[in-house]
Amino acid sequence: MLPSFNHLLPTGNEKGQYLALDVGGSTLRVALVELRGREASGRESEIIRMDSFKITPEVKKLEGMAFFDWLAARIQEVVSKEIDIAQGSIPMGLAWSFPVEQTSLGGGLLMGMGKGFLATQGLQGQDLGDIIKFACKKRGLTVQLGAIVNDSTAALLSQAYKYASTRFGLILGTGSNIAVHLPVSALSRNKYGSRPASWFDSASHVIVNTEVSMFGKGVLPLTRWDELLNASHPQPEFQPLEQCLSGFYLGEICRLALFEAINSTGVLGGQLPPSLEKPYSLDTETISRIEADTSPSLEEAISYFESQHPSLHRPTIADITFIRDLASLISRRSAALLAAALFALWELRHETEAEAEHLTSGAITSTTTVAAVKKSDGGVVVSVSEEAEAPRTKVAFNGSVIEHYPQYRSNCQHYLDGLVAQSGHPGCVDLVPAVESSLLGAAVALASAVEDEKAAS
Known part of the structure; x- marks a missing residue:
């Protein structure tokens, strides 16, 4: 970070x-x-x-x-x-x-x-x-x-x-990253390098580039297809979260799972389209367009898949339904993991704001965090006064996946709402373009x- x-x-x-x-x-x-x-x-x-x-x-x-x-x-x-x-x-x-x-x-x-x-x-x-x-x-x-x-x-x-309540910046397209506004004290002094004392005199908070794509090693629950992707990656385990999350990888995860399904279940007539033999040949735009087709006939999805990956076997409704369901599971997992990352950073803001205010023995003033802090058994307890309005924190987002992938933003917001509701902290977190x-x-x-x-x- x-x-x-x-x-x-x-x-x-x-x-x-x-x-x-x-x-x-x-x-x-x-x-x-x-x-x-x-x-x-x-x-x-x-x-x-x-x-x-x-x-x-x-x-x-x-x-x-x-x-x-x-x-x-x-x-x-x-x-x-x-x-x-x-x-x-x-x-x-x-x-x-x-x-x-x-x-x-x-x-x-x-x-x-x-x-x-x-x-x-x-x-x-x-x-x-x-x-x-x-x-x-x-x-x-x-x-x-x-x-x-x-x-x-x-x-x-x-x-x-x-x-004024914006405290996060989110990028989710081909790649992913999150910026967050934190108290200066949230990071150890050696993280700041050799910047002048005048900077610290004027700065109470700082925008942190979290490089969140690099988090998750040994923590994320991975499937065998994630393991396959990682094993063939030129920089394995360099960006664990990104490999589960971003647009560069969603299509490849789907391709690896589909490759196995063709051999084991007979989907697509048991025939792998020749173009899908190449790594990363099933791009995220293709699975996005398949997910976007909600018609009973799936005519648009079938036509588009066939144009991108021709084969002797013409895809059936059952074939494309299978691929659509698979893509949906992959995109929903991505949205859930993104929500978890945002929620973790939201919790970090609560903790570090409380600690910073405790260190300076001051009162919480941020309209987007906690309203009061008191000591209890030597620790810090976050509470909100009866008069305080439940704070809303905004996450500014940009990127092709969160902007255009069908249902991605709403799925992420749904998971985020659930995590915030169970946190015990007041307020909500809103995704805004x-x-x-x-x-x-x-x-x-x-x-x-x-x-x-x-x-x-």
């Missing part, structure tokens, strides 16, 4: 236009984002202009500064249309979908990007903010990278601007930093 440099949640009063960048594995997006404040209900934030640029295989092969020169050229294309370059330094917020060792809110040491990128050659270990600033300066742009966020932090911040969270979250992080600087001066 990695603490970020983001310790400020937005007040909802931040206003203005901010430049935001989202650098992903296949796309660069440059946007001008306008923040209007929470009082502009329904119109709190808006992307005024956005330009998308494909990161082609040729761009990925650009080595070192050549990649950042390309990046700067794209930034210039957008900025020259929207911002007076003569106005001085242009602050930017960046959503960076690659590893970076953050050294400040707007700075971080460049690490290997993977995914075929050669941009770190000769630059690894150098400050990402300085690299982008230098590349832009060569084009006459004076920019200042004011905030760097990862995708889960961006989701949290984008909705915290709208809903974070649309365009990377760009909006980067803009909100930048706006919060700008406001903080103004207040400090």
Whole structure:
């Protein structure tokens, strides 16, 4: 679990236009984002202009500064249309979908990007903010990278601007991750590295990148198909929870179970479609579309499966019903495990908030956690005053699986509601969509930093 440099949640009063960048594995997006404040209900934030640029295989092969020169050229294309370059330094917020060792809110040491990128050659270990600033300066742009966020932090911040009770950011698509807002004291001091004392003086809480996908070794109940997937994985046991959870693996788990069923039960006429011999050939989109067909004839599901995996045996209603039931079990397990992970982190927030308040002998003030703390037999007991309203905590989510997989969100919410109801703590946890969270979250992080600087001066 990695603490970020983001310790400020937005007040909802931040206003203005901010430049935001989202650098992903296949796309660069440059946007001008306008923040209007929470009082502009329904119109709190808006992307005024956005330009998308494909990161082609040729761009990925650009080595070192050549990649950042390309990046700067794209930034210039957008900025020259929207911002007076003569106005001085242009602050930017960046959503960076690659590893970076953050050294400040707007700075971080460049690490290997993977995914075929050669941009770190000769630059690894150098400050990402300085690299982008230098590349832009060569084009006459004076920019200042004011905030760097990862995708889960961006989701949290984008909705915290709208809903003050947002304390989690969730990503569930091809991969998975959760960010959570915790007291600084929840993590040992050595987790924070060598950040200045001034950071600790100003920070009571911190947004933590949990890297939750790596949890679960020796804990998760695994099937023999999970074991098969893990055994053939290039990094076995590196991301135990992700292998049970994310969109990259759901289809493969289904393929492994289906492979056994074809041989043992005679489903699909006992004939394995040739295309399914290859690992990961049954993708999550296919099982999602099969689950989405609730008609008695399953005509759409049959047609789609047949188009993706042709065979001498044409799938029957019974065949596709079997695959649909199998896919449903796999997706529901994923939703249940995600709910368990969110619930565990929700419990962690309760515990660490209570401990932090106990250490400072203060009163609980967070509207989304507990309302009072008292000592009992040397321990800490969480209670809520009669006047306190049951707190609601929001989880901002983004990602193809939780957004689009049939019934996934409702299943996860159902399991989450059940866990919270049995916890003994008051309140509820709500899943809320974070649309365009990377760009909006980067803009909100930048706006919060700008406001903080103004207040400090």
